[in-house]
Amino acid sequence: xxxxxxxxxxxxxxKVALMRDKNTGPKEFRELADEVxxxxxxxxxxxxxxxxxxxxxxxxxxxxxxxxxxxxGIVPILRAGLGMLDxxxxxxxxxxxxxxxxxxxxxxLEAVEYYCKLPxxxxxRDLLVVDPMLATGNxxxxxxxxIKKRNPRSIKFMVLVAAPEGIKKLQAAHPDIDIWTAALxxxxxxxxxxxxxxxxxxxxxxxxx
Numbered sequence: 001x002x003x004x005x006x007x008x009x010x011x012x013x014x015k016v017a018l019m020r021d022k023n024t025g026p027k028e029f030r031e032l033a034d035e036v037x038x039x040x041x042x043x044x045x046x047x048x049x050x051x052x053x054x055x056x057x058x059x060x061x062x063x064x065x066x067x068x069x070x071x072x073g074i075v076p077i078l079r080a081g082l083g084m085l086d087x088x089x090x091x092x093x094x095x096x097x098x099x100x101x102x103x104x105x106x107x108x109l110e111a112v113e114y115y116c117k118l119p120x121x122x123x124x125r126d127l128l129v130v131d132p133m134l135a136t137g138n139x140x141x142x143x144x145x146x147i148k149k150r151n152p153r154s155i156k157f158m159v160l161v162a163a164p165e166g167i168k169k170l171q172a173a174h175p176d177i178d179i180w181t182a183a184l185x186x187x188x189x190x191x192x193x194x195x196x197x198x199x200x201x202x203x204x205x206x207x208x209x
Contacts, residue, residue: 020198026207037087077131080202084130111142126154132201134162137169
């Protein structure tokens with residue numbers, strides 16, 4: 001079974017609390033999403049492998065630890081996932097960026113992939129899929145299913161706020177995918193909104209309704 005990582009860092013908890021406030025406007029919300037994504041990326045990449053590299057300092061030559069050439073890719077789920085992209089890129093500027101977009105067919109309710117563009121060498125990359133919310137889990141489950149068809153080396157999933165229902169569904173569908181969340185909330189309401197949540201992340205990022 002995949003592992004669930006709920007981040008307890010004080011800075012992450014503080015910034016997510018500010019994002020929850022209904023009076024936080026789009027500019028501040030975008031800035032906070034960016035900052036939280038950076039802090040989360042620091043933890044998500046904790047297991048990157050290191051290798052010894054010889055470097056000449058102003059004083060002498062010596063061996064130091066550097067990341068051992070591991071190739072990473074970041075895949076935001078459109079559109080709200082874009083609000084976390086720059087925050088991750090601040091820590092991993094050499095990562096390649098892919099995008100995936102889904103919509104739900106209104107009659108069958110089936111998820112339909114309308115856009116998916118990943119790095120050409122995706123088979124050699126470890127992907128970090130990002131989206132602010134994990135509510136019902138349907139979008140994440142289908143997005144990862146479509147991404148897996150391109151055979152990446154590995155996938156991790158990172159969200160700002162998650163509901164237990166979404167976690168359960170995603171773990172059942174993809175038991176090999178570890179989930180990282182800044183907050184684990186109580187439940188979904190009758191309209192499939194996370195409680196207490198932070199509202200519609202896409203609308204709050206971009207000032208839409």
